[in-house]
Amino acid sequence: MILSEPKPWEEIEGYLEGDDSVFLLGCDGCDAATGDGGAERVGELSGKLDEGGWNVTGTKVIEFLCNKALAGMKLARISDLIEESDSLLVSCCGIGVQAVSKLVDKQVHPANDTVSMGDFHGTWPSEETCKRCGECLLEYTGGICPLTMCVKGLLNGACGGSYEGKCEVEPDRPCGWELIYERLKDVGRLDLIEEYNPPKARQKYQFGVPMENRNSLYWAIEAEEGE
Amino acid sequence: MSTLKDKLEAGEFAITCEAGPPKGVDLENELKEAEEIAGLIDAFNVTDLQSSAMRMSSVAMCRLLEERGLETVYQMTCRDRNRLALQSSLLGAWALGMENVLALTGDYTTLGDHPDAMPVFDLDSIQLLETIERLNGGEDLVGNELKGSPQFFPGAAANPGADPLKPQILKSRMKADHGARFFQTQAVYDSDVFAKFMEELRDAGVETPVMVGILPLKSAGMARFMDANIAGVVIPDEVIKELTDASDTVQKSLEICSRVINETADLCEGVHLMPMGWEEYVPDILDGTDL
Numbered sequence: 001m002i003l004s005e006p007k008p009w010e011e012i013e014g015y016l017e018g019d020d021s022v023f024l025l026g027c028d029g030c031d032a033a034t035g036d037g038g039a040e041r042v043g044e045l046s047g048k049l050d051e052g053g054w055n056v057t058g059t060k061v062i063e064f065l066c067n068k069a070l071a072g073m074k075l076a077r078i079s080d081l082i083e084e085s086d087s088l089l090v091s092c093c094g095i096g097v098q099a100v101s102k103l104v105d106k107q108v109h110p111a112n113d114t115v116s117m118g119d120f121h122g123t124w125p126s127e128e129t130c131k132r133c134g135e136c137l138l139e140y141t142g143g144i145c146p147l148t149m150c151v152k153g154l155l156n157g158a159c160g161g162s163y164e165g166k167c168e169v170e171p172d173r174p175c176g177w178e179l180i181y182e183r184l185k186d187v188g189r190l191d192l193i194e195e196y197n198p199p200k201a202r203q204k205y206q207f208g209v210p211m212e213n214r215n216s217l218y219w220a221i222e223a224e225e226g227e
Numbered sequence: 228m229s230t231l232k233d234k235l236e237a238g239e240f241a242i243t244c245e246a247g248p249p250k251g252v253d254l255e256n257e258l259k260e261a262e263e264i265a266g267l268i269d270a271f272n273v274t275d276l277q278s279s280a281m282r283m284s285s286v287a288m289c290r291l292l293e294e295r296g297l298e299t300v301y302q303m304t305c306r307d308r309n310r311l312a313l314q315s316s317l318l319g320a321w322a323l324g325m326e327n328v329l330a331l332t333g334d335y336t337t338l339g340d341h342p343d344a345m346p347v348f349d350l351d352s353i354q355l356l357e358t359i360e361r362l363n364g365g366e367d368l369v370g371n372e373l374k375g376s377p378q379f380f381p382g383a384a385a386n387p388g389a390d391p392l393k394p395q396i397l398k399s400r401m402k403a404d405h406g407a408r409f410f411q412t413q414a415v416y417d418s419d420v421f422a423k424f425m426e427e428l429r430d431a432g433v434e435t436p437v438m439v440g441i442l443p444l445k446s447a448g449m450a451r452f453m454d455a456n457i458a459g460v461v462i463p464d465e466v467i468k469e470l471t472d473a474s475d476t477v478q479k480s481l482e483i484c485s486r487v488i489n490e491t492a493d494l495c496e497g498v499h500l501m502p503m504g505w506e507e508y509v510p511d512i513l514d515g516t517d518l
Contacts, residue, residue: 156351
């Protein structure tokens with residue numbers, strides 16, 4: 001179980017500046033359980049996109065986007081719709097957004113912030129990992145997480161230890177920022193690499209989600225069980 | 228008053244030299260060596276636990292050099308301190324007389340002699356530059372007003388041998404945009420590589436002064452090791468051959484340094500020497516140049 005919270009609409013709107021057509025993808029796994037990714041949220045986002053003048057090329061809700069092999073096969077069936085879109089808006093956790101980024105040759109916008117449940121891990125063993133930092137940056141990093149793919153968790157580009165695409169720490173480890181650079185180049189969004197990412201709000205995942213933000217059904221069940 | 232700042236801003240050629248604090252409290256050698264070459268150098272870069280090896284703090288050695296009238300560049304990495312400690316150290320360093328700061332990410336902990344240490348990296352080098360800019364502007368990272376603010380002259384590292392080069396150029400531009408007012412580069416042995424870097428940097432609109440990094444190769448073996456293992460250090464085969472064939476390796480190594488300085492001096496604004504224990508040869512390296 002992974003817990004996400006919707007990003008503010010204004011933030012998502014900012015991501016979509018410059019895109020005319022958007023394919024909307026939701027997840028029927030954990031995010032559906034919390035109401036942040038399933039059909040209901042996708043419907044709501046679709047309405048907002050329509051209102052804002054975007055052409056929604058299609059919507060799809062896939063069960064557990066983090067199951068990359070299955071998600072890939074399902075997306076392949078609608079590849080023409082995706083192909084004619086400028087970008088994808090994905091309402092899922094950070095793992096799902098990263099998985100979709102890897103499957104699709106388009107800019108992938110995250111619709112959620114994945115939040116910490118106090119070091120509880122997700123269910124899907126996958127190379128895409130999410131630190132549940134509560135302020136998802138995947139929009140700016142080509143759908144590759146700098147917190148987990150860069151050993152130093154750097155937010156503004158590679159360090160001096162990056163060479164020929166490898167990390168200074170282990171000879172075979174890829175440099176996360178090199179992957180991000182290549183990905184942004186491939187999707188024609190190299191402009192994003194010079195976007196300044198400010199220091200992280202560490203408290204968002206140091207102790208889990210602050211009580212006042214625990215407004216989802218998941219937390220309600222937890223609280224119930226605790227009593 | 229920062230001579231380094233004055234010189235670089237006036238378009239004069241500047242020379243810095245690295246000085247590493249000891250592992251221990253005996254600084255006699257380090258201070259003596261620095262004093263001996265002080266007349267040739269505008270400022271000493273004091274390293275911050277270089278290569279993640281535990282040593283005396285940079286700020287302490289900076290202060291001891293400043294007390295002797297030697298200007299310093301306080302090197303600061305993001306590896307060992309969070310944003311509270313970084314800002315606090317910066318305020319302390321200013322109070323102790325340091326004006327020049329080099330903002331670095333820092334090598335990873337596992338590369339050093341305490342591989343089990345907690346890597347911090349709360350900030351990255353660009354966020355650290357931004358932090359210095361905020362402090363210079365009279366407030367901390369969250370906007371609280373400072374009682375008396377520093378006026379640091381912040382610099383950053385750049386790597387001319389980076390492969391691929393484009394991301395390095397973009398990152399350097401970001402560093403300049405976030406407050407870097409000079410660059411000191413990774414060691415350079417191939418002036419063509421450096422020339423290409425400078426051309427791309429200037430084409431990207433970055434006019435920040437650049438000091439070319441010079442690090443003497445103590446042997447052909449060291450050259451081969453660095454070429455193979457140190458990120459972004461490119462040593463041409465001819466240079467390795469020169470060292471292999473030389474009857475006097477020291478002499479040849481110093482010659483190579485002087486030659487690279489001569490070949491690159493017109494392309495940049497200064498030299499950054501990293502003698503790594505060869506402080507005594509710094510005068511010979513500089514004597515061998517047209518500077």
